[in-house]
Amino acid sequence: MFPLVTEVRVRFAETDAQGVAHNAAYLVWFEVARVDYLAEFAGGYQAVRDRGIEAFVTEASVRYAVPARFDDRLRVHVRCRDVRGARFRFDYLVERSGERVADGWTQHACVDARTFRPTRVPPWLAEAIARAEARAAE
Amino acid sequence: MFPLVTEVRVRFAETDAQGVAHNAAYLVWFEVARVDYLAEFAGGYQAVRDRGIEAFVTEASVRYAVPARFDDRLRVHVRCRDVRGARFRFDYLVERSGERVADGWTQHACVDARTFRPTRVPPWLAEAIARAEARAAE
Amino acid sequence: MFPLVTEVRVRFAETDAQGVAHNAAYLVWFEVARVDYLAEFAGGYQAVRDRGIEAFVTEASVRYAVPARFDDRLRVHVRCRDVRGARFRFDYLVERSGERVADGWTQHACVDARTFRPTRVPPWLAEAIARAEARAAE
Amino acid sequence: MFPLVTEVRVRFAETDAQGVAHNAAYLVWFEVARVDYLAEFAGGYQAVRDRGIEAFVTEASVRYAVPARFDDRLRVHVRCRDVRGARFRFDYLVERSGERVADGWTQHACVDARTFRPTRVPPWLAEAIARAEARAAE
Numbered sequence: 075m076f077p078l079v080t081e082v083r084v085r086f087a088e089t090d091a092q093g094v095a096h097n098a099a100y101l102v103w104f105e106v107a108r109v110d111y112l113a114e115f116a117g118g119y120q121a122v123r124d125r126g127i128e129a130f131v132t133e134a135s136v137r138y139a140v141p142a143r144f145d146d147r148l149r150v151h152v153r154c155r156d157v158r159g160a161r162f163r164f165d166y167l168v169e170r171s172g173e174r175v176a177d178g179w180t181q182h183a184c185v186d187a188r189t190f191r192p193t194r195v196p197p198w199l200a201e202a203i204a205r206a207e208a209r210a211a212e
Numbered sequence: 213m214f215p216l217v218t219e220v221r222v223r224f225a226e227t228d229a230q231g232v233a234h235n236a237a238y239l240v241w242f243e244v245a246r247v248d249y250l251a252e253f254a255g256g257y258q259a260v261r262d263r264g265i266e267a268f269v270t271e272a273s274v275r276y277a278v279p280a281r282f283d284d285r286l287r288v289h290v291r292c293r294d295v296r297g298a299r300f301r302f303d304y305l306v307e308r309s310g311e312r313v314a315d316g317w318t319q320h321a322c323v324d325a326r327t328f329r330p331t332r333v334p335p336w337l338a339e340a341i342a343r344a345e346a347r348a349a350e
Numbered sequence: 351m352f353p354l355v356t357e358v359r360v361r362f363a364e365t366d367a368q369g370v371a372h373n374a375a376y377l378v379w380f381e382v383a384r385v386d387y388l389a390e391f392a393g394g395y396q397a398v399r400d401r402g403i404e405a406f407v408t409e410a411s412v413r414y415a416v417p418a419r420f421d422d423r424l425r426v427h428v429r430c431r432d433v434r435g436a437r438f439r440f441d442y443l444v445e446r447s448g449e450r451v452a453d454g455w456t457q458h459a460c461v462d463a464r465t466f467r468p469t470r471v472p473p474w475l476a477e478a479i480a481r482a483e484a485r486a487a488e
Numbered sequence: 489m490f491p492l493v494t495e496v497r498v499r500f501a502e503t504d505a506q507g508v509a510h511n512a513a514y515l516v517w518f519e520v521a522r523v524d525y526l527a528e529f530a531g532g533y534q535a536v537r538d539r540g541i542e543a544f545v546t547e548a549s550v551r552y553a554v555p556a557r558f559d560d561r562l563r564v565h566v567r568c569r570d571v572r573g574a575r576f577r578f579d580y581l582v583e584r585s586g587e588r589v590a591d592g593w594t595q596h597a598c599v600d601a602r603t604f605r606p607t608r609v610p611p612w613l614a615e616a617i618a619r620a621e622a623r624a625a626e
Contacts (some may be wrong), residue, residue: 134274283394378512
């Protein structure tokens with residue numbers, strides 16, 4: 075169901091005085107997975123930016139199941155869905171050796187990089203996402 | 213309605229190549245406001261930790277309304293509610309000169325600092341929160 | 351000797367699993383102090399950027415004396431010196447209640463924001479720095 | 489000469505409004521390389537911590553040669569030297585396709601994890617480092 079999985083290792087800088095990964099680090103890992111997804115299926119996030127489009131995060135949500143610790147190797151599964159108009163959404167599942175560590179999603183809106191006004195998800199990007207997700211669903 | 217407001221100024225390190233504050237920075241600002249809340253009304257987060265209790269973030273959610281930019285002075289309003297059993301929740305509103313920049317909430321669970329097992333929110337903390345919120349509601 | 355001092359409070363997100371502030375956080379605090387310095391004496395860093403100049407960090411150095419801990423209120427003293435050609439340098443002293451926590455310096459180079467080629471520190475900026483430092487030396 | 493090289497990819501979260509990697513990110517990458525070094529040659533940093541020893545960073549220094557940008561694949565070369573008493577030092581070279589992006593070093597001191605008092609680098613660690621460095625020098 076998830077077309078891509080990315081591995082991240084918990085950095086010491088990402089831990090906090092509770093001895094676990096800080097809650098904000100998960101949004102960074104989501105982003106790492108999202109960037110990998112766009113690299114794998116859509117020519118890269120920079121390719122999107124190079125065409126004058128920025129994708130802003132409009133919502134983010136994380137559910138933390140069990141703490142992640144320094145040096146843990148986490149697998150971040152990622153899929154994209156609900157591409158409509160200027161908007162699209164990514165879902166994430168973070169697991170460690172099959173145990174769910176966290177999950178979440180981010181909602182995005184495309185804007186024109188100069189005017190910062192909403193602009194439709196370009197057809198080539200919508201199609202690339204649809205193809206990737208269809209293959210994963212098979 | 214919000215018993216406390218904290219000011220944060222967007223650091224250059226918190227911006228990203230889109231020229232705006234990175235989406236993960238908001239969770240850090242939420243935490244800054246939460247820490248200030250506990251300092252103001254409950255003797256400080258360290259006081260909670262010193263009594264052998266850690267409060268873990270179990271969920272976090274952010275809605276981004278408009279971008280925040282380098283050096284923006286943001287006001288983070290914070291309130292606590294739904295204290296029940298081991299759990300409690302903070303709500304946040306981030307604004308700049310009265311304009312909503314973002315809002316969100318975090319859900320928390322108290323655990324015993326040694327065993328990491330859930331433990332009830334201690335009565336002194338629940339009462340301190342209730343008093344602060346009641347005063348703000350007047 | 352230091353024309354400006356800025357207060358930062360150690361954020362929980364800035365601590366690591368050693369229970370102290372992470373070593374990279376100090377470079378962020380140096381930046382916060384530097385930005386305050388430019389705001390106080392030179393119309394703000396954004397004013398520099400608005401005139402088509404970016405200032406890159408070309409070197410950074412930190413000596414850590416004693417650990418900083420969560421919620422510590424640190425005072426970051428800052429001064430600027432050695433303005434010559436495209437270059438200038440900031441010195442920092444981080445202390446807590448008079449105890450030296452760390453010190454360090456950063457070296458900077460002005461570049462044209464479009465071409466990224468080195469460009470002289472603009473005279474108005476060099477003069478603003480010279481005035482601030484002369485006043486502090488009195 | 490460098491016994492180990494680690495690859496990091498510049499995260500979007502690590503860029504700033506100048507469009508390049510933020511200067512503090514390099515200290516985090518140095519740490520990633522250092523952790524990999526200890527994993528490869530000394531059983532891992534966690535193994536060091538598990539034996540009741542913490543290694544604090546006492547100094548850090550970075551020279552930035554050219555900017556690193558979003559999604560750049562950087563190679564961080566790392567070596568350890570000057571192991572004496574409680575102290576040791578790591579050197580780093582960050583390059584992109586053979587071009588030097590930055591270099592630097594960090595100085596460390598071993599402390600007892602309970603008392604935080606300086607303690608000698610344990611012989612097994614000093615020997616592991618010496619072996620790794622000797623092999624690289626061949």
